[in-house]
Amino acid sequence: MSMADDIETSETASVQVAVMRRRPALRVAMLTLGPILAAFVLSAVILMLVGVDPLKYYSYILQRGLFSGLGLEQTATRMAPLLFLCASLIIAFRAGIWNLGTDGQFLLGAVIAAATAPLLVGVLPGWLVLLVGFVLAALVGALWSILPALLRAYHGVNEIITTLMMSFLGVLFASVLVKLVFLDPATTVPQTRTLPVADRLPRLFDTSISSGLIWGLIAVIAVHLMMTRTAFGLRLRMVGANPHAAAHAGLSVPLLTMAVFALSAGFAGLAGASEILGVAGNVRADWNPAYGLMVIPLVFLARFHGIAAIILVFFYSAMLIGSESAARRLGVPQDFTLVLVASLLICLGLGEYIDHRMRQKEQ
Amino acid sequence: MEALLTEAFLSSLLTGAIVAAIPMLLAGLGEQMSEKAGVLNIGIEGMMLMGAYLGFFVAFQFDSIWLGFLGGIVGGMLVAVLMAVLCVRLGLNQIVIGIGLTLGVEGLTALLHHFQFSRTYPRLPAPVRADLPLLSDIPVIGPSIFSRHPIVYIALLSVVVLAYLYRRTNLGMTLRAAGESPAALDVAGGNVEGVRVFSVLFTGAMAGLGGAYLANVGAGLFIPFMTGGAGFIGIVLAMLARGRPLWVLIGALIFGAALSLTTALQVAGSNIPTDVIQMLPFAAVMLVLMVFGRKARLPAALGISYERGAR
Structure with missing residues (x-):
């Protein structure tokens, strides 16, 4: 089909x-x-x-996203969160789980990273601050998927709806957290404390490209190898291909399902952290780039293949950067x-x- | 507590519950027919949004709320035609195409809104109300139930009509067969594809009408992304109702009440942030799924496209 x-x-x-x-x-x-x-x-x-004029629009996007030095650096930087999201979706889709809740997992990961990292600066060494931020984001992302995971694994409740609902909840909850709990007392606009530029992920060489790009690339390749080359990946794919057959083969389908949710949502959380610890430094209230659903077509176009996904993310990222400045310049939302x-x-x-x-x- | 039990509070609670429930009811009833026939219609959010946009656009252009509702139905069905061609006729993945259609309509309506209404934000005049004689004079429930826009009564009536259709007619049986065992229906001489296309178009019409209600009666204007997950809640209602229209109505009223409770609390002077208010319906869905999720029953062939002779 x-x-x-x-x-x-x-x-x-x-x-x-x-x-x-x-x-x-x-x-x-x-x-x-x-x-x-x-x-x-x-x-x-x-x-x-x-x-x-579509030609004018497209050529403007190409010019801004691909053929200008600064645009290309922005494109490369923007790839980081998208790559982590690809890793998240490749695991889920190859294992036959429809994790449509990456937006909520992404935002909550971002919020927890933004809430903790600035407080830890000076207390812990720089690399450890970033590591703690990433680990917490992955944990919070995974935690936000635990209800859909349990419902799917043990009650057979369709995860499409539960992950979508948790995503709506997560996006709103992230906003509540920023406004009420992790508010930076020093500013009037509702936002979290800001991680100083010097403490963010280091930049690559002499460019403005965040090294989050490297970690994103590693994540996609690691996930690709895990799903295609390891016994664990084969088990997950078996669960995705035919859960009944997998159960007959002696696999614990519920436990593996839980693992898929945890890994997939964890990577979505990492995506959020990479955007905050690499680029933004803080989370403003009502910030929601909504990358999650938009990455789905890319992952399908790549036929769940890691390398193909990386190439597509590059072009998609260029399109995003280009269209952002086109929105300002040409008035196309x-x-x-x-x-x-x-x-x-x-x-x-x-x-x-x-x-x-x-x-x-x-x- | 005394302030909570005043007539004004109860009246606004009940009114709010019904106003908020109607779009979800229409979407849920529409989705129910698709699911019965074996199509998981994730595109319903897009159909609803298109209905809201076109419904408002037509109502505003022609200065007629009734033409607006017609426009909403057409808008929802336009998206449904795409869904029917791609998912039923060509057998593409229903979830991927459903998400694609929803994203596309979100972008398209935001684009059109930007070029048409974003400077002026035009509004429709307050909709007419149909007072049912005598009944609308009853205190509290009178004004909240029996003095509403006629669409509300049409939506409630469709619950009864659909229940009859599913239970007592050949079409109802055929729909169920298309969702439970399409191969058997095919062998019996039924038209699986035809039934499924019909059900998807019906979903589009209902969702579009729900969207138009949201824009024309609920808000009086179109805002990008204004459906905000109401279509997805419709899917949940359909899943939990196990094929019964009356349960969709009950579910829609419960969610409507959850939504309006917070609005009513604000009227009563409580101070809750809007983000928390907006979380309530989704939290309610999760709660219901946790308690009753195990009992949600879905047709056997849901989400699987039918291809004659395929294994």
Whole structure:
């Protein structure tokens, strides 16, 4: 069938792998680039309808996000949280768990990092401050997924709804925490204490790129290797492919399900921490970049593959940076990137369908 | 405590519960039909938002709230057509496409709002109310239940109609078969695809109407992202109602009450931050899922696209 169903049963998967090997490189390229191109055309039509010149908009985005030195550095910095989120989703989706609550996990991770790190500066050595921030963020992220995890593992309650609900709750709760609990008494705007620039993640060489990028890359590659090369990863994939078969094979499906939630939500928490400890330094009330749902299409487009995800995150990050300044300069609201992402997702789905039909005809 | 039991408080609580419940009720009833037929319609949030936008746009342009509701239905169905083509006809993953549609509508309506209304923020005039004779004169419940916008009565009536449809008609049986055992329905000569497309379009219409109610009656204007998860709550209501429309109504009223309780507390002079108020319905959903989640029953073929002859 399509997308997630590709990994549904190991038998069809192996058949598909065999077919994929025979697929000519040209077609693979077309199936990847075709949907992307179609999505940009579709979005261009929408831009034209509201009276914006799409060529001007796209070229402005490319210029700002990719072809200017500062823009490229911003793009690389912005990749860090997105990469951690990719790691989070790759684990979940490969294990057949729909963690749609990464936004809440991300924000709560960010808030706890912002609440603790500035207080620890001077008490602990710099690297330990950052480490504590990251570890706490991962724990809080994981903690926020424990209800959906328990409900799914032991009561069989669909995690799509529970993670979404916890995400709404988490976003609001993060805002409450910032306004009522972790408020910086020194400022009038509701925000947490600020981590001094010198104490944030070090920058790379002479650039403004945060080294969070490196940790994000490591996270995605580690997760990719864990899911594809280790026995633990195979167990998780078995649970995702067919939980009944996994239970018959002697695996403890509930425990493995809990582990998937903890790992996935933990990485989402790390994503939040990387943004705070690397770039922002504090959390302002009502701050919510909502990266979580937007990373989903990228992970699908990459077919849950780590390296492919990294490449896509790079281009997506460039688009975000470009569209942020386009919003200021050309007056196109930033929400337009949502339209782009959605068209990408739909065109990608259509591409998968065409591929599926072509393979059916060949057989 | 005495202040909490005044007529004004009770009246505003009950009014608020009903006003807040109607969009969730409509969304839940719509989602229920999709789920019965085996389509997990995550795109419902997008359908609702599109209904809110188009409903407001039409009502504002043509100065008619009724045309606005029609516009809302059309808006919801436009998104539903996409969902039906991609997920039922082509069999793409329902969750991925559902999220995609929701994100796309969020972006699109925010974009359109930015270019059309963001400078002026136009408002609709206060909606008309239909006073049911005699009943609306009863103290407390009179003005809160029997003096509402006609759409409220239509929504309540649809609960009864749908309950009858599911239980007593062939269409109801066919819907259930499409969700429980599509292959059996196919063998029996039923049209799985047709039934599922119908159910998705119906969901779009109901969600769109709910969105239009939110914009035209609830707020009187369109705000980007204004549905704020009401569609997702509709999904939860449908999951917990185990196929019964009446339970969707009961659930919607409970969530509506949770929402309006806080508003009413503010009227009564309590001082709770708005973020906490907004958390209540989602917390209520989690609580309900924790207590009753085990009992939520979903159709056997939910979320699985049907392909004839496929294993």
